[in-house]
Amino acid sequence: MIDKSISGKYAVVGVGQSAYGKFPEKDDFHLAADAFADALDDCGLEKDKIDGLAVCRLPHYGRMAEILGIQPRWTLQVPPHGRMSGVSIVEALAALDAGYTDYVVLLYANIGRSRRVQYGGEESPGFWDPWGFTSMGAIHAMMFREHMERYGTTTRQLAEVPVAFRRHAVMNPAAVMREAFSIDDHENARMICDPLRLLDYCLINDGAVCLILTSLERARDLKKKPVVVAGVGAQDALVNYSYPQHDFWYEPLTKVADQVYGMAGIGHDDVDSLMVYDNFSPTVLFSLEGLGFCKRGEAGAFVEGGTLGLGGKLPANTDGGHLSNSYMQGWALNVEAVRQVRGECGERQVPGCETVQYVAATPCTRSIIYRAA
Amino acid sequence: MTPDIQRPLPDRNPISAPFWERADQRVLALPWCKKCDQTHFPPSPRCPYCLHDAFEWRPVSGRATLVSWVVFHRAYWDGVAAELPYNVCQVELEEGPRLISNLVGAAKEAPRHGMALKVTFTDRYPDITLPVFDAA
Numbered sequence: 001m002i003d004k005s006i007s008g009k010y011a012v013v014g015v016g017q018s019a020y021g022k023f024p025e026k027d028d029f030h031l032a033a034d035a036f037a038d039a040l041d042d043c044g045l046e047k048d049k050i051d052g053l054a055v056c057r058l059p060h061y062g063r064m065a066e067i068l069g070i071q072p073r074w075t076l077q078v079p080p081h082g083r084m085s086g087v088s089i090v091e092a093l094a095a096l097d098a099g100y101t102d103y104v105v106l107l108y109a110n111i112g113r114s115r116r117v118q119y120g121g122e123e124s125p126g127f128w129d130p131w132g133f134t135s136m137g138a139i140h141a142m143m144f145r146e147h148m149e150r151y152g153t154t155t156r157q158l159a160e161v162p163v164a165f166r167r168h169a170v171m172n173p174a175a176v177m178r179e180a181f182s183i184d185d186h187e188n189a190r191m192i193c194d195p196l197r198l199l200d201y202c203l204i205n206d207g208a209v210c211l212i213l214t215s216l217e218r219a220r221d222l223k224k225k226p227v228v229v230a231g232v233g234a235q236d237a238l239v240n241y242s243y244p245q246h247d248f249w250y251e252p253l254t255k256v257a258d259q260v261y262g263m264a265g266i267g268h269d270d271v272d273s274l275m276v277y278d279n280f281s282p283t284v285l286f287s288l289e290g291l292g293f294c295k296r297g298e299a300g301a302f303v304e305g306g307t308l309g310l311g312g313k314l315p316a317n318t319d320g321g322h323l324s325n326s327y328m329q330g331w332a333l334n335v336e337a338v339r340q341v342r343g344e345c346g347e348r349q350v351p352g353c354e355t356v357q358y359v360a361a362t363p364c365t366r367s368i369i370y371r372a373a
Numbered sequence: 374m375t376p377d378i379q380r381p382l383p384d385r386n387p388i389s390a391p392f393w394e395r396a397d398q399r400v401l402a403l404p405w406c407k408k409c410d411q412t413h414f415p416p417s418p419r420c421p422y423c424l425h426d427a428f429e430w431r432p433v434s435g436r437a438t439l440v441s442w443v444v445f446h447r448a449y450w451d452g453v454a455a456e457l458p459y460n461v462c463q464v465e466l467e468e469g470p471r472l473i474s475n476l477v478g479a480a481k482e483a484p485r486h487g488m489a490l491k492v493t494f495t496d497r498y499p500d501i502t503l504p505v506f507d508a509a
Contacts, residue, residue, distance in 0.1 A: 118449060120449040121449030121450050122381075122449075122450065125381075125384065127383075127384075127389070127415040127473075128461075128473040129380075129381035129382075129383070129450075130380050130381055130382065130383050130501055130503055131380075131461055131473055131474050131475050131503065131505075132380060132381075132445060132450075132453050132456070132459055132461055132475070133461045133473045134449045134450075135449060138443055138445065138461065141443040142441045142442070142443050142461075142463055143441070145441045145442060145443060146440060146441035146463075146486060149441070149485070149486030149487075150486060190446075191444075191446040191458075192446055192447050193443050193444070193445050193446065193447065194443055194444035194445075194446065194458070195443070196443075239421070240471075242414075242415050243463070243471055243473070244441070244463060246440075246471075
């Protein structure tokens with residue numbers, strides 16, 4: 001059991017990002033340094049106070065620290081998987097609570113667009129290659145087809161997800177894709193892996209994200225209103241890892257929901273906005289069911305009519321998410337959560353936003369609830 | 374044979390080779406642990422239930438049910454570009470483990486979740502004999 005006493009003790013004090021897009025002239029270290037400078041400016045922290053470093057999808061923690069001129073006493077490098085954003089934040093909280101670090105910086109960078117990363121085929125060999133099965137998109141297509149068959153979910157219901165997130169990206173000046181589309185546009189988009197179409201797939205773009213965390217006590221000396229971590233939940237699903245997840249992550253998500261709401265002491269109705277990992281649009285439906293925002297098998301009906309849009313019942317991914325803002329593998333969604341609680345989101349701000357939940361339904365499912373201190 | 378289509382070839386290592394050697398002979402087989410008599414897939418160096426490291430490869434019935442399927446419209450390998458669009462399915466074998474495979478025949482034409490399938494083998498590709506599934 002995660003010790004519930006960490007609820008409210010640690011805060012995100014600085015958030016930052018690079019530009020998002022295609023930057024062949026910059027490497028990943030460069031983009032991460034841009035994000036770091038942005039986050040440092042955001043919180044006003046003296047750089048020398050930073051004594052913890054976690055990096056994800058960056059080639060090396062050592063060179064990163066050298067570039068930034070920081071000397072940590074706690075260092076972590078995790079593999080370049082989207083699930084590792086939530087994992088890293090939870091690990092950073094544990095390190096703060098154990099006293100291994102007092103000010104921890106978390107950095108993520110991705111240069112997949114300008115380097116033409118394919119996310120399948122020879123880049124990621126696997127046992128099923130001879131049958132032509134590859135790519136995370138195909139795994140999610142396989143799960144969504146099963147959901148359609150078992151529950152009657154339709155692709156028009158699925159379209160509600162990317163349509164809502166694109167509307168949010170239109171209101172986000174930093175987003176990569178800012179042209180709205182309709183459910184009919186979604187239905188006519190190019191098929192990639194049936195039943196998923198182009199608009200169900202996350203973007204592939206370059207960019208970097210930075211988060212800086214410390215104790216609430218130390219946070220009060222910094223520039224911005226502290227946003228505390230009120231709850232976390234963690235459950236992996238690694239048995240049968242070679243297969244599409246048979247239950248759409250329902251069981252790990254229910255366990256994570258019990259933990260995260262229990263620690264935060266809140267229920268679904270208290271969540272003002274949801275930041276939900278949207279590598280592919282079906283993941284959003286699976287997350288809503290597993291967390292308990294709707295009944296199992298009913299996420300298609302739940303999202304109909306703009307539920308996830310600003311002004312809807314549960315505004316989600318207000319920055320546009322991976323589908324329309326930036327493929328920052330969960331990291332940018334955590335930044336958006338902090339900005340929503342701070343009230344910094346301008347046109348896309350959720351009115352009266354006090355509590356924001358992040359969730360990533362993945363083989364390492366994590367959820368984090370952020371709240372105003 | 375369709376010479377212009379080249380499926381990616383399996384990694385025939387000491388752990389996986391027994392599966393592919395039997396497939397070459399048009400036999401679908403799974404590894405059963407010699408200690409706890411449970412089967413698992415894909416083949417692993419130790420039994421995921423009891424960690425024993427010796428297995429008996431036994432042919433399976435070939436009966437399965439269809440869990441799900443997709444149709445690729447994008448080629449991640451140059452060799453499959455001429456085959457687009459092609460399907461990939463997920464089946465549950467009568468013996469328990471699931472397989473990722475391809476649908477052929479009536480199952481390919483009208484797939485349905487839960488439909489009964491039977492294994493068959495395709496010689497469509499020059500370098501490999503693949504177990505695939507048709508309606509039972």
